[in-house]
Amino acid sequence: MCIGIPMQVVRLEPGHALCAGPGELRRVRTALVGPCQPGDWLLVFIDSAQEILSPERAREINDTLALMQAALAGEACAEPAFALPSSLSRDELLALSGRPALPTTGEPV
Template structure:
């Protein structure tokens, strides 16, 4: 299983960026997301950025990944606190799939 995690760019070069998540820093391939700047948030899979995130979205992803990490460590988790964007809302079908309902 591959889970994307948010990293923040600290330093950028052509097609790569030194990024940080907590105390961890690593070089991330940014070829798929185009030009970025220091301070940008990236959704990273296997050391490759797949999406540029808003700070708010990066926080949501971090909370969800943190919940998964705590559950896997056997810790108790209040999932409503970790997935606030999903609580009390109906699931939304992506726009590209809506025509298939007709």
């Protein structure tokens, strides 16, 4: 399984960015995300940026990864400081995925 890690752009290079992540600096390909700037957050899979993230979304992902790491280590986990997708309504999930809310007809989506 591959997990995307939020990393922050430190410096740009042609076709790449030097990014800071949890305890490391990594040279990341930026071809899939296009232009980015120092300070931007990227969602990185292996050594390739897949998406430019808002700082808030980067924090949510980092917080989720910290919860997963704590659970795997057998540590007690605090309640997340953000809404998990499993707690969202149908309309909130549709909005999160970029789709408009559907009229309620009683039929499953």
